[in-house]
Amino acid sequence: MLYKVEGIVTRSMDYGEGHKIISVYTREAGKMSVMVRGAKKLKSRHGAVTQLFTYGEFVIYKNAHMGTLNAAEITDSFHKLREDLMKGAYAAYIVEMVEKLTGEMEPNAPLFEQLLAALKGIAGDKPPHIIAHIMEMHMLVLSGYMPELDQCVSCGSKEGEMALSIAAGGILCPRCRLKDPQGIVLGAGTLKLLRLFRTMDLRRLGEIDVKPVTQAQLKRCMRGMMDMYMETKWKSRSFLDQMEKYGME
Known part of the structure; x- marks a missing residue:
């Protein structure tokens, strides 16, 4: 069957002496694994389209496997993401999430829109860490792990300084906080942003200024939930950690 799709390259790997296998996350059909024959050859007409983050139109012949x-036309190569180490690292983490947490041929046009908006946002100098956190929340919700952030997950209270209990799947009020000593006490700004992330449309993300203490809490919360519920190792996130360790962010 022949497919003409709009897609973004989320993975690219060498295959044999001259070929590549790519994953393309498409608006119409979800994730598609695609063989690109001769892509590694110097004169290949498809070499450029196999690069990570490439957004364009793809014509793909798909059998049972x-x-x-067959053909491709690049709409945006997102070269800025490959030229800037930090932007590229965050973008790589985002496409890795989509690559690992979606199934083959499972259409999800809204997710495609958010992925495209995330790459455009990072390339356009919007805060990559915030975009990454919003995508993390989207992927958690997509996978069925919507955290309870509107009221205490134990008693239903909405009063007092809340703490996020990753184990309990939501926030705990001051009276219930002892049920999880590992709970992360949240500032009002952090809780507000976490609530916002659940439904944030990245296409409408405006200017956002996050205090360092709030950013640290957001990172701890999102990292904890991703590690608890996704149970996978993130190659790109490890690289981001190395960048932070050596003051490269």
Whole structure:
């Protein structure tokens, strides 16, 4: 079957001496694994389209197994993401999330829109850490792990300084906080942003200024939930940690 799709390259790997296998997350069909024959050859007409983050139109022949690329036209190569180490690292983490947490041929046009908006946002100098946190929340919700952030997950109270209990799947009020000594006490700004992240449309993300203490809490919360519920190792996130360790962010 022949597919003409709009897609973004979320993974690219060498195959044999001259070929590549890419994953393309498409608006119409979800994730598609595609063989690109001769992509590593110097004169290949498909070499550029196999680069990570490439957004364009793809014509793919798909049988019961892997697809084969017939033609492609690049809409945006997102070269800024490859030229800037920090932007590229955050973008790589975002496409890795989509690559690992979605199934083959499972259409999800809204997720495609958020992925595209995330890459455009990072390339356009919007805060990459905030965009990454919003995508993390989207992927948690998509996977069925919507945290309870509107009231205490134990008693239903909405009063007092809340703490996020990752184990309990939501916030705890001051009276119930002892049920999870590992709970992360949240500032009002942190809780407000976490609530916002659940439904934030990245296409409408405006200017946002986050205090360092709030950013630290957000990172701890999102990291904890991703580690608890996704149970996977993130190659790109490890690289981000190395950048932070050596003051490269």
